[in-house]
Amino acid sequence: MLTVGTLVPSMLGASIIGVMTSRALPTGAALGDPTALRTNVIASAVYCAVVVPMAALWGLWCTTSRSNASPAQRHTLLTRIPACLTAGGAAVWTGAVVLLVVVNLTRPWLATTLGVATLSGATVTATLTYWWCTRVLRPLVAPVLTEDPPVRQQRLGLRMRALAAWVVGTGVPLSMVLLAAASALVVDYPGNRLAVVVLGLGGAALLSGLAVTLFTGATMADPIDEVRAGMSRVGRGDYDVTVPVFDASELGLLQAGFNSMAEGLRERERLRDLFGRQVGRDVARLAEAEGAPAMGGATHDVAVMFVDLVGSTRMATKMSPPDLVALLNDFFALVVDIVERHRGWINKFQGDAVLAIFGAPQAVGDHAGVALAAARELSDALSERNLQLAAGIGVSAGPAVAGNVGDLRRYEYTVIGDPVNEAARLSEFAKSEGGIAASGAALRAATASEADRWRVVTSQVLRGRDTPTDIAIPAASS
CATH class of the missing domain: 1.20.190 (Delta-Endotoxin; domain 1)
Structure with missing residues (x-):
């Protein structure tokens, strides 16, 4: 040619x-x-x-x-x-x-x-x-x-x-x-x-x-x-695109410039995805919308679900680290799937425990009801699936502060307040009392359709607290 x-x-x-x-x-x-x-x-x-x-x-x-x-x-x-x-x-x-x-x-x-x-x-x-x-x-x-x-x-x-x-x-x-x-x-x-x-x-x-x-x-x-x-x-959200560069004229520079832009967008999308996986997609979107980070937070009505494995210390002594991590990942994957389907947000993984929030950073209608429903579904899933795991699930609701905590050099978005502490104590109670427990405050904040699925079984002063807490379990539980 x-x-x-x-x-x-x-x-x-x-x-x-x-x-x-x-x-x-x-x-x-x-x-x-x-x-x-x-x-x-x-x-x-x-x-x-x-x-x-x-x-x-x-x-x-x-x-x-x-x-x-x-x-x-x-x-x-x-x-x-x-x-x-x-x-x-x-x-x-x-x-x-x-x-x-x-x-x-x-x-x-x-x-x-x-x-x-x-x-x-x-x-x-x-x-x-x-x-x-x-x-x-x-x-x-x-x-x-x-x-x-x-x-x-x-x-x-x-x-x-x-x-x-x-x-x-x-x-x-x-x-x-x-x-x-x-x-x-x-x-x-x-x-x-x-x-x-x-x-x-x-x-x-x-x-x-x-x-x-x-x-x-x-x-x-x-x-x-x-x-x-x-x-x-x-424009359709497909950033995995590269146009061929034909020559080294202004048109070639235009094509090369577009490829550089697309590569930057791909890298930004990858970092956004990684950031969303690390802190949660709602938190990632909030951080992007706010721009410069602001320390402190605002008060939100939230529901909190705290999930803690039973016997994890014993498992650590009997299983190799890779096997233990694989088992924990299967457990965490189940929790994340259920929480996200109920519009919740995984605040953090704490060793073998999970803290999930409903109502922050994005408001959720009937936050207490969806948290209670997620807890029931998780308890049933742990019983039905062959994960050979048991967990204590505690649910509480009430006002809490949600925002950036730490220092500008190193901070995280988290939720602090009495519902978090109460949910953690309820998970301890649940470990020995059927695996799932919710506070009376959570039931009162939930809609009747979900609250009717629970019944108060006792009132106790939980560890580290001064006043008694009404404790409820699913109505079908004995």
């Missing part, structure tokens, strides 16, 4: 120049001289015989890497191929311009006309070669530049590309029209022939301008379309 991209434009340019000089421009009469024609044909043939093999060797050198080349060297070679091949083709055509001018120095008008025509062909050929090579190599260059994106513009920018498009599509055809018109002022040039030339060149300008405009538009639109599609995916 690269060979086609270098040969076809050159052959096409040579053919157009041949037609122009023999039929359109006022060089036909001059070339009608056998001596002039023979001199130009021989010079052109010798030049092609010498230069074409050299150009072929140059092309091979531009597109071939050493067997021991590093990946970075191969990547560098790959990105330089379009400019390298274009430079070789431009050198060949520039040499042809010099040759034709020198050979025809005794015929100034012929030398000028051939030189200008050949130089125009060189401009078009070089531009088409560069465009073709960059398009052909795009599938190979894109992975390289995507992996190692450019940090500054390394190729012809959009302004130069627009200028080149104007030169190829408009400038060169119109310059040939101007050359024909100027020739009519200097040499004998029939009017009807001039009209045909102008019509032909004008039509060629229209077609070439349309083709170049479409090609240039597609070249510029493709990267923008990729970025637009990537932004659409990001």
Whole structure:
């Protein structure tokens, strides 16, 4: 494909120049001289015989890497191929311009006309070669530049590309029209022939301008379309997106910038997910909304469920640490699943115990009722599942302070208040009295539909407290 991209434009340019000089421009009469024609044909043939093999060797050198080349060297070679091949083709055509001018120095008008025509062909050929090579190599260059994106513009920018498009599509055809018109002022040039030339060149300008405009538009639109599609995916919350980087122009920098942005969003989302897993998603959202952290908290009506394993100390002496951790993780996974389904928040894991809050940081309707329902479901699940675990579950409700506790250098969001202490003491009671216990305050705060599922069985002064606590268990328990 690269060979086609270098040969076809050159052959096409040579053919157009041949037609122009023999039929359109006022060089036909001059070339009608056998001596002039023979001199130009021989010079052109010798030049092609010498230069074409050299150009072929140059092309091979531009597109071939050493067997021991590093990946970075191969990547560098790959990105330089379009400019390298274009430079070789431009050198060949520039040499042809010099040759034709020198050979025809005794015929100034012929030398000028051939030189200008050949130089125009060189401009078009070089531009088409560069465009073709960059398009052909795009599938190979894109992975390289995507992996190692450019940090500054390394190729012809959009302004130069627009200028080149104007030169190829408009400038060169119109310059040939101007050359024909100027020739009519200097040499004998029939009017009807001039009209045909102008019509032909004008039509060629229209077609070439349309083709170049479409090609240039597609070249510029493709990267923008990729970025637009990537932004659409990001807008839908899909941050795992990378657009291919086609080149090192402003468009390539745009694509690379989008990839950097998407990578930053992925990293932010990963950190947000990790943060949410560490402190709870409600707390994470609250921290993001608040911005700068504020120490202290606010009073909330909450329900607290404290879950403490029975016999964990004994298990630690009989089980290996990995087995004990695996068992605890199964237990914690069950607790987290039930608490989150009842709109609760796991405040912390304390060794083999879990503290769950209902009503903070986000308010929950019937916070006491959902906490009691979660406690009943957890107790039933521990009985039904083959985890070989027992736990004391305590539930309490009342006002507590929820907020950031600690120091600005190290703090955590937590809940402090009497319901937390009461739930912990109730879990101690529950370990020896059926596995689940709730305070009378929790029942009074719950709706009747949930409170009716419980019954008060005793009133005791729990450890560390001064007043008795009404203790309830599920009504179905004996």
